[in-house]
Amino acid sequence: MDTRYDHNRSEAEIYESWENSGFFNPDNLSGKPFTIIMPPPNANGSLHIGHALFVTLEDIMIRYYRMRGRKALWLPGADHAGFETQVVYNKKLEREGRSFWDVPKKDLYDEIKKFTLENKQYMESQLRKLGSSCDWSREKFTLDEDIKDIVYETFESLYKDGLVYRAERPVNWCVKHQTTLSDLEIKHEERADKLYYVKYSLEDGNGFVEIATVRPETIPADVAVAVHPKSRFKEFVGKNVLNPITGKPIPVISDASVDPDFGTGALKITPYHDSADFNIWVAHKKEIPDLPVSVIDRYGKLTDEAGKELRDLKIKEARDKSLELLGNKLIKEEEYSHEVAVCYKCGSVIEPRVMMQWFVRMTDAPAKGKSLRDLAVNAVKSGKIKIIPARFGKVLMHWLMNLRDWNISRQIVWGIRIPVWYCENDHVIISEPVPEKCPECNSNNFKAEEDVFDTWFSSGQWPFATLMTKRGDFQKFYPTDVMETGWDILPFWVMRMIMFGIYRTGKVPFKTVYLHGLVRDKDRQKMSKSKGNVINPLEVAETYGMDALRMSLIIGNTAGMDPIISEDKIRGYRNFTTKIWNASRFVLMDYTEPEKKPKLSARDRKNIRDMEAAKNKVSRFIEKFDFNHAAETAYHYFWHTFADVVIEESKPRLKSDNERDAAAARETLVTILLGSLKMLHPFMPFVTETVYQELPKKVRREKFLMVEHWQ
């Protein structure tokens, strides 16, 4: 054995031999299946420390259960990550001095595809470096044709069941990215604005209603004024007031959702630029003669409907101009701090717009069966899905109870096109590619739906979609055992996988959800490129070894907690790697295979039992998803029992003239070493496998430690 362990050389070699062995593929294993579907990383950049964390957690489980004699499947994948990737690519073009909007759509798609596939390949090489013992032969990409076909089927089935519908409704529009976003993709930020108090005079000249607004530029789109039934303006209900900018009469209506204590207790109703207003408008359509109009276009500019004074102005300019137009109808303005919806990516203010979009119905089931929400609620409540840590079960419930219908249409190029065609008579045909003729009117003149799916609509189907693409896999591996992912995507992904999984297959997609946290630096800061505190997992692994990095991500971390990681910590586990190497080297230094099995002393037998006890403890911890204590137990046993005590005590015996006793000592050491390597292998696969390959053939039962039997 070399005096020093060269992790850089060893890791690459070992991984290659594992991969070539075929044991990553469960078809070459026997036993009861154990399945994890890997959360497919976004193929739009390189892997960060968070990926290293999830890979380590999942690899620990897979390696452990593989050694326990299970048919272990870890199915890897990559996500095209529609909007996310488009944003990344947009920035890349900006850096290159090109404009995203000048590239023709078709070319853009091809460019992003090329970019994504390159990244995907790079990412796969990084996953290998991390030690992922996943089955590459089953790797899936979210844009694979067979995956897309399953996504289309789900969409069609949802449509037939009335769980997907198309409607003109208020949606979140990002002016910068030129697309709608789901409610989950917007954040709320505190902004300092002004609250303007505006006088809406009664048509009959007898008084006025005072209204507070932050958006005077939308006044031309007002269709009514709403007051609380008990407000001081209640006597005006049924009368008309004059729009203070256009002069048009609009009715005063009464609605209980107006807060009598906020502002003036009266609200202007601008249905196309505020979703609350839209709901009030829907409820009071009969009392409101005017149809709503849009006065702000997709670029955030005022439209013709806003009148010639405001037309073509940007929102901010239009705001100033509208104040000018209000003249003495502007009573006062006050400083006002409030929460504004912004795009989670670029931070620009989300413009509520009313658009024709596709929605998934979440909370009721018009046709048959249970709502998507209820499917998920029942699975969680009944315990068919266990969530670790348990408190996230409550968080998930909270999400489920507050669901609204989900807008799945995106006006971006990078994604799976919604497989819908509209014939000239406006019939909807779900098909891909284009149908021959409309089944309802036989027309063969179609207009394609141009929007693509929200990425989460397709990735929400990942567990069953991936397994349905290979014959026999679904029956064998579904439901999967564990879904291991970050708590930050609980509502985006986990919740939807549960709903779609049960909807499509009648079974939960996974039995346990294990949620990890966000990796932070030693000052508890989120890692980001702009803060310069990013730890590149591949770089630190080159310095300290992947085993050290893996240990530092696991130890001192519990489910759902944000792990803290620093270079000091990684260095500490590098020292442990060295310790494993040197202790092993010592044990194997003078090891000679005994001609007959030496008789072990009572003390020897006890030492071996202690090792077995530690190994059993590791098993129990892993099975309880307590990886922290599992790793700590193995670490502590190896260093402070095996190395510090057992090896030290053996030294005089090894030196002594009593050859029988020396042989017993050697035998004990090598037995304990093998057991120790096993219990450390899930956590530190590289160094343990490297040492295993140095063990004498008679001691080894298998070609690889990876497939040694745990016991």
Add this chain to the structure above:
RNA sequence: GGACGGUUAGCUCAGUUGGUAGAGCGUCUCGUUUACACCGAGAAGGUCACAGGUCCGAGUCCUGUACCGUCCACCA
């Protein structure tokens, strides 16, 4: 405005049915022996945020308070 989490040794964190406080790193002292100084032996260091309560007994359960953090939210 709601919800959730945290507060334990200088630092980062464990503490699984309530039973006299644990680990790693750091600090200090000593030590070079058949692996390893990326080492060994040993030591110091905590009124478990605060205030009540339940209990024979509370870091652990209950109530409240403070501070820190996170998430959600159509009060214009």
